[in-house]
Amino acid sequence: MVEVGNFLVYLKKELNYSDNTINSYKLDLNDFFLFAKKNKIDYLKLTNEDIRKYLKYLDEEKLKNTTISRRISALRSFYNYLLNKGLIDFNIFSSIRNPKLEKKLPNYLNYEELAKIFDSIDTTSKEGLKNRLLIEMLYATGCRVSEIANIKVKDINFSNNSIRVLGKGNKERIVYFGEYARYYLNKYIEGHKSEYLFVNKDNAKLNIYEIEYMVREIVKNLALKTHVTPHTLRHTFATHLLNNGADIKTVQELLGHSSLNTTGIYTHVSNARIKEIYLKTFNR
DSSP states (O other): OHHHHHHHHHHHHTSOOOHHHHHHHHHHHHHHHHHHHHTTOOTTSOOHHHHHHHHHHHHHTTOOHHHHHHHHHHHHHHHHHHHHTTSSSSOGGGGOOOOOOOOOOOOOOOHHHHHHHHHHOOOSSHHHHHHHHHHHHHHHHOOOHHHHHTOBGGGEETTTTEEEEEOGGGOEEEEEOOHHHHHHHHHHTTTOOSSBSSBOTTSOBOOHHHHHHHHHHHHTTSOOSSOOOHHHHHHHHHHHHHHTTOOHHHHHHHHTOSSHHHHTHHHHHHHHHHHHHHHHHOOO
16 A cells, blocks of 8 residues: 555655664554455544454454554554645544553662673684673663664764764653773774774664674573563663663663653562662561
């Protein structure tokens, strides 16, 4: 369908959505249009009855609330796009509420686990240096994996250990890195020929799937209790900041969250840590 194709291009070019999110939206929209075709529904003339049927279908599929919420969000965004293009008169999904989601505490690494990962990486080779720098940067900056993949050498300010990154919704922000990351960064970029920081053996930019694979390979033999992905290191970054006294507003800015509510999940982790220390150290 032409409108869907144009919408997905819009998400990529105008809103800078990640490939992962765009693929998810594509699957969600395809599922809706299969439902609409089967039920002889005109997607440009949706009625409340049509929406009730679709919501009932989602419920009968026994999908998780997170999946249902994402599908509704995808449709709401798509119909906003159609509205802006003048193809419909109103967005019927604007009045549909997403199902309430359970707040899951994010996985994060403790300092011992983190040190174990760092110590396991042999940095005597160029590949090892890249692995070490990748882990250092994911942890030091708190960047999303898509943001790490898109870092260009020119985005790095070596005078103040900062990097300009482009996040969700094409929003720029500044993130920082410490002396450990700087040390490995300086060693890694000696003779570096690509405009992108992280590249494969063909000197092409790493994509998010390659980075996720690299992280899996780095930790696979370490027998860690925590399941580790690039996002785990982002969670770890935020949690360690709060545990060490950073205010939540600063953490929000560093993570690039548009809403403080999104960052709020980390306060639960921080509070859980405080409670654990209290119970261990207070005898009464």
